[in-house]
Amino acid sequence: MMQFMLLFSRQGKLRLQKWYVAHPDKLKKKITRELITTILARKPKMCSFLEWKDLKVVYKRYASLYFCCAIEQDDNELLTLEVIHRYVELLDKYFGSVCELDIIFNFEKAYFILDELLLGGEIQETSKKNVLKAIAAQDLLQEEETPQGFFEDHGLG
Amino acid sequence: MPAVRGDGMRGLAVFISDIRNCKSKEAEIKRINKELANIRSKFKGDKTLDGYQKKKYVCKLLFIFLLGHDIDFGHMEAVNLLSSNKYSEKQIGYLFISVLVNTNSELIKLIIQSIKNDLASRNPIHVNLALQCIANIGSREMAEAFGNEIPKLLVSGDTMDVVKQSAALCLLRLFRTCPEIIPGGEWTSRIIHLLNDQHMGVVTAATSLIDALVKKNPEEYKGCVSLAVSRLSRIVTASYTDLQDYTYYFVPAPWLSVKLLRLLQNYTPPAEDPGVRGRLNECLETILNKAQEPPKSKKVQHSNAKNAVLFEAISLIIHNDSEANLLVRACNQLGQFLSNRETNLRYLALESMCHLATSEFSHEAVKKHQEVVILSMKMEKDVSVRQQAVDLLYAMCDKTNAEEIVQEMLNYLETADYSIREEMVLKVAILAEKYATDYTWYVDVILNLIRIAGDYVSEEVWYRVIQIVINRDEVQGYAAKTVFEALQAPACHENMVKVGGYILGEFGNLIAGDQRSSPQVQFQLLHSKYHLCSPMTRALLLSTYIKFINLFPEIRTQVQEVFRQHSNLRSADAELQQRASEYLQLSIIASADVLATVLEEMPSFPERESSILAVLKKKKPGRVPENEIKEGKSPTPITNHTNDTNNTSSVSGDLLGLSTPPTSQPPSSNTGVLLDVLGDVYNSKPLTNNTNNTQQQNLYNPKKFVCKNNGVLFENELIQIGVKSEFRQNLGRLGLFYGNKTTFPLQSFVPTLLWSDDQAAKMSIQMKPVEPLLEAGAQIQQLINAECIDDYTDTPSMVISFIYNNLPQKITIKLPLTINKFFEPTEMNGESFFARWKNLGSSNQQRSQKIFKANGVMDLQATRTKLMGFGMQLLDGIDPNPDNFVCAGIVHMRSQQVGCLLRLEPNRNAQMYRLTVRSSKESVSVEVCDLLAEQF
Numbered sequence A: 001m002m003q004f005m006l007l008f009s010r011q012g013k014l015r016l017q018k019w020y021v022a023h024p025d026k027l028k029k030k031i032t033r034e035l036i037t038t039i040l041a042r043k044p045k046m047c048s049f050l051e052w053k054d055l056k057v058v059y060k061r062y063a064s065l066y067f068c069c070a071i072e073q074d075d076n077e078l079l080t081l082e083v084i085h086r087y088v089e090l091l092d093k094y095f096g097s098v099c100e101l102d103i104i105f106n107f108e109k110a111y112f113i114l115d116e117l118l119l120g121g122e123i124q125e126t127s128k129k130n131v132l133k134a135i136a137a138q139d140l141l142q143e144e145e146t147p148q149g150f151f152e153d154h155g156l157g
Numbered sequence B: 001m002p003a004v005r006g007d008g009m010r011g012l013a014v015f016i017s018d019i020r021n022c023k024s025k026e027a028e029i030k031r032i033n034k035e036l037a038n039i040r041s042k043f044k045g046d047k048t049l050d051g052y053q054k055k056k057y058v059c060k061l062l063f064i065f066l067l068g069h070d071i072d073f074g075h076m077e078a079v080n081l082l083s084s085n086k087y088s089e090k091q092i093g094y095l096f097i098s099v100l101v102n103t104n105s106e107l108i109k110l111i112i113q114s115i116k117n118d119l120a121s122r123n124p125i126h127v128n129l130a131l132q133c134i135a136n137i138g139s140r141e142m143a144e145a146f147g148n149e150i151p152k153l154l155v156s157g158d159t160m161d162v163v164k165q166s167a168a169l170c171l172l173r174l175f176r177t178c179p180e181i182i183p184g185g186e187w188t189s190r191i192i193h194l195l196n197d198q199h200m201g202v203v204t205a206a207t208s209l210i211d212a213l214v215k216k217n218p219e220e221y222k223g224c225v226s227l228a229v230s231r232l233s234r235i236v237t238a239s240y241t242d243l244q245d246y247t248y249y250f251v252p253a254p255w256l257s258v259k260l261l262r263l264l265q266n267y268t269p270p271a272e273d274p275g276v277r278g279r280l281n282e283c284l285e286t287i288l289n290k291a292q293e294p295p296k297s298k299k300v301q302h303s304n305a306k307n308a309v310l311f312e313a314i315s316l317i318i319h320n321d322s323e324a325n326l327l328v329r330a331c332n333q334l335g336q337f338l339s340n341r342e343t344n345l346r347y348l349a350l351e352s353m354c355h356l357a358t359s360e361f362s363h364e365a366v367k368k369h370q371e372v373v374i375l376s377m378k379m380e381k382d383v384s385v386r387q388q389a390v391d392l393l394y395a396m397c398d399k400t401n402a403e404e405i406v407q408e409m410l411n412y413l414e415t416a417d418y419s420i421r422e423e424m425v426l427k428v429a430i431l432a433e434k435y436a437t438d439y440t441w442y443v444d445v446i447l448n449l450i451r452i453a454g455d456y457v458s459e460e461v462w463y464r465v466i467q468i469v470i471n472r473d474e475v476q477g478y479a480a481k482t483v484f485e486a487l488q489a490p491a492c493h494e495n496m497v498k499v500g501g502y503i504l505g506e507f508g509n510l511i512a513g514d515q516r517s518s519p520q521v522q523f524q525l526l527h528s529k530y531h532l533c534s535p536m537t538r539a540l541l542l543s544t545y546i547k548f549i550n551l552f553p554e555i556r557t558q559v560q561e562v563f564r565q566h567s568n569l570r571s572a573d574a575e576l577q578q579r580a581s582e583y584l585q586l587s588i589i590a591s592a593d594v595l596a597t598v599l600e601e602m603p604s605f606p607e608r609e610s611s612i613l614a615v616l617k618k619k620k621p622g623r624v625p626e627n628e629i630k631e632g633k634s635p636t637p638i639t640n641h642t643n644d645t646n647n648t649s650s651v652s653g654d655l656l657g658l659s660t661p662p663t664s665q666p667p668s669s670n671t672g673v674l675l676d677v678l679g680d681v682y683n684s685k686p687l688t689n690n691t692n693n694t695q696q697q698n699l700y701n702p703k704k705f706v707c708k709n710n711g712v713l714f715e716n717e718l719i720q721i722g723v724k725s726e727f728r729q730n731l732g733r734l735g736l737f738y739g740n741k742t743t744f745p746l747q748s749f750v751p752t753l754l755w756s757d758d759q760a761a762k763m764s765i766q767m768k769p770v771e772p773l774l775e776a777g778a779q780i781q782q783l784i785n786a787e788c789i790d791d792y793t794d795t796p797s798m799v800i801s802f803i804y805n806n807l808p809q810k811i812t813i814k815l816p817l818t819i820n821k822f823f824e825p826t827e828m829n830g831e832s833f834f835a836r837w838k839n840l841g842s843s844n845q846q847r848s849q850k851i852f853k854a855n856g857v858m859d860l861q862a863t864r865t866k867l868m869g870f871g872m873q874l875l876d877g878i879d880p881n882p883d884n885f886v887c888a889g890i891v892h893m894r895s896q897q898v899g900c901l902l903r904l905e906p907n908r909n910a911q912m913y914r915l916t917v918r919s920s921k922e923s924v925s926v927e928v929c930d931l932l933a934e935q936f
Helices: A025-040 A077-095 A100-105 A107-117 A128-144 B010-021 B025-044 B051-066 B075-082 B087-103 B105-119 B124-137 B140-146 B149-155 B161-177 B186-196 B200-216 B224-236 B254-264 B274-292 B300-320 B324-337 B343-356 B363-367 B370-379 B383-396 B402-413 B418-434 B439-456 B459-471 B473-487 B494-511 B519-530 B535-551 B553-566 B574-589 B592-598 B611-619 B649-657 B671-683 B702-706 B830-840 B860-870 B922-933
Strands: A002-009 A014-019 A049-052 A055-062 A065-071 B711-715 B719-728 B731-740 B747-754 B763-767 B779-788 B797-804 B807-814 B823-825 B847-853 B873-875 B885-892 B897-907 B912-919
Touching: A002 A025, A014 A025, A014 A100, A014 A107, A014 B051, A025 A049, A025 A055, A025 A065, A049 B343, A049 B383, A055 A077, A065 A077, A077 A100, A077 A107, A077 A128, A077 B254, A077 B300, A077 B343, A100 A107, A100 B010, A107 A128, A107 B051, A107 B087, A128 B087, A128 B124, B010 B025, B010 B051, B025 B051, B051 B075, B051 B087, B075 B087, B075 B105, B087 B105, B087 B124, B105 B124, B105 B140, B124 B140, B124 B149, B124 B161, B140 B161, B149 B161, B149 B186, B161 B200, B186 B200, B186 B224, B200 B224, B200 B254, B224 B254, B224 B274, B254 B300, B274 B300, B274 B324, B300 B324, B300 B343, B324 B343, B324 B363, B343 B363, B343 B370, B343 B383, B363 B383, B370 B383, B370 B402, B383 B402, B383 B418, B402 B418, B402 B439, B418 B439, B418 B459, B418 B611, B439 B459, B439 B473, B439 B494, B459 B473, B459 B494, B459 B611, B473 B494, B473 B519, B494 B519, B494 B535, B519 B535, B519 B553, B535 B553, B535 B574, B535 B592, B553 B574, B574 B592, B702 B711, B711 B807, B719 B797, B719 B807, B731 B747, B747 B763, B830 B885, B830 B897, B830 B912, B847 B922, B860 B873, B860 B885, B860 B897, B897 B922, B912 B922
Parallel strands: none
Antiparallel strands: A002 A014, A002 A065, A049 A055, A055 A065, B711 B719, B719 B731, B731 B779, B747 B797, B763 B779, B797 B807, B823 B885, B847 B912, B873 B885, B885 B897, B897 B912
């Protein structure tokens, strides 16, 4: 079971975090800090897996973003790399050539897509088509709503 | 600012841009505080906000939280959003709750109704939103509120596939929190049959669920084996076009394949059905064959997915450990990966080979790759890969290659990364001990370790070499000679001085015949290091010196001179001063005979498993390092799931069952300290964590400890508390071992004693404080000293409080300090027994009797064991009825000693016992009788 997933930038800024186990916020921050430092210190050709406490950490860099997952001893490292890749593909398809900014400005969408791919730390749907279909159905529900807030938003944040 | 999708919230985007434009951390905080104030005033204001505004502000709060700031309001607004009839508002509400709520359980009660409504919705998108939220929170409240609903959703024929997928994983999440929510009976088969579902996504999700259920109850779910094999068989024989969207880079359903292979690792190979077994082996062969086919794509995704399945198949082959052919093929395949271009593959191949090395079928095949593995250890650029190579060398080591592997590891140690040195030292020490046929080699290896990596040689390692030298006559002379030579190096490590000092003190006489290592020379050589050493080593050297006085009377005056120098203020350390003066006096006052007795050669240590192994295991809580070849499993019927990798039971059994301290000389003035140095080895063994402990309830039975001194006193899923105790006369020493079983630290860890002053007047207790932090996987020890002053009844309790996962925890345990612990067994013959028995029986006040029904089967052997553990002397051949037991003992208290006799008469026909206790004090008779009566 995946315990958590972190997305962070080359500068060490956390862009997305998803926890599948309950931890106090303080501990989450500590784990995040430790892992970001550890991973950023690693060289490009190094192995994508590392042992960390009693977990295995799998990470991969896509452009300026690092995707990092912590999994349990029994879990499959190579396939976790492909979970990351599938997620990247989904983001890419949804945003159209995704970049870090898309995830910053649409972080809620990034969460919604992740929730379709993984649930409770386990893979839910591996078919790219099906995940995108689910997200499209959500977007459709939104578009049916009457647009509002346009005036309120103009000028004031 | 990039375009915002859907009905993006412009205000949010503006805010995010502002934050990004902040030039400094201070500016960012200022901007955030301004925004927080704005949102707070909006939420508090008179104007009611519409859904859109609420959504926008809640989303901003979420963003601020994700930047790492604390958010303490907005929860109510988020809860309101849940019941919005606009999907986008609802969705943001759910997101906020999922991300922020796990700390606020009050809120959970409020959201349950909204979730219920959405769960009942006809729109599957709403249902899934609710399911995702339940799974994200996954708390006990959620399990209680939805435990009935979700299993129905999962197996109902009306449920849509997408909902089934979410329901399966949601149920899994709740099951992990609350295992009792899974209904049994007919549900079992319905859940298992999800493996046959048409929809691959449903099968994938369901397989995760079933895997967890099987771990809990393998017998009930064993029907899943044949279904899983069939499903797997269909996938591996499918062409990549068959599975359409579930094919990933030309690999058919890699996720489902891996999950099925994982699921099958919960069982031993299916034996009662040779058909299933045959089909499974075919699948595994097919997977191995495919690995040899040329890749269908150059993309790394293709190779990763394909190899993910391959590695999982190899794990299953290793787990089954029954098909020699498959094991050897797996080994060859991994051998090819060892020289693959991809670092990831080399890493995994080394790791997987470690497991193959422990199978009798493939051990030899693994050994063929020794050269490549040694090269990996030396040449890999990435330390984590080098580490794997070290692990593999350790695993593949046996008596045929031990010398070579140990030598290579020693060579590498000179340049090895600091991060892996300590562990390597432990491994070399274990291998050298385990495969030594010639103990001179062992001594050489350990001394080399100290020379090369002295700083990383832990106490356990040098204690162990001393134990072994003491136990083996044939190596003592060689050891003395070798340490003597090693000590001649101009700079030698302090650990070398310790080992050298100890060994020369015991066996220096064996090399004293040679003029080059005469007593004089030995003494001067050791003493030349004295000033460079820490007080602890100096104390050890002083003990060596007093031993020299016994071994070499000719240098007595010289040694006494040194004692004299250190027996006064020149020695700043009180311990050293005291030692020096006491040793000096001992050497002056005691006759040669007394000296010879007190300073006799150390007796052999009991043979037992090396404590170094325990240290190594402790260092790696995640994986148990193995250098043990398991016998292959013959196909046996499916048994209960036992964790085969967890063959550490011998260690924990050893630890808990035994506490024999090293057989030591009768404690004599100060040489005791010398013994204690090694005695600590036995006290510092960690309790092994049983990480796969599925049982959730607390394990606590204080009654058991009336008749035993050591064992696991308490255990739940967070903590294990072990106890070891020793009693002599009216004194007792208890070691409590607190082991943190979790992966997170236990904070504010405070044990508090409940023992009033009145009670303390009868038994005084002193305990050493412990550190308030118990790190993940770590164990700490707390020492408690007790003195029995007068007779007492209740026993002290200990309240252990700590914080785990922000939740305060409190555990109360009774310390095993019942009055019988202060018994001294008394041997006596029948005549004197009956005389005393009669004598004590004269007054009713001295007797206590109980007649009670046996608590379970009357096993007289077990009764015997318990009586012996109780602390009195079991006297055989005194009672004319051989089934009856009689015992005698004296309870030691500071104020008095109370003689005590006991008779236990089992009546098998009636399933009853009669227990009579007579002693010179009524309260003691009653207490002893009460304590013992509960045992049978």
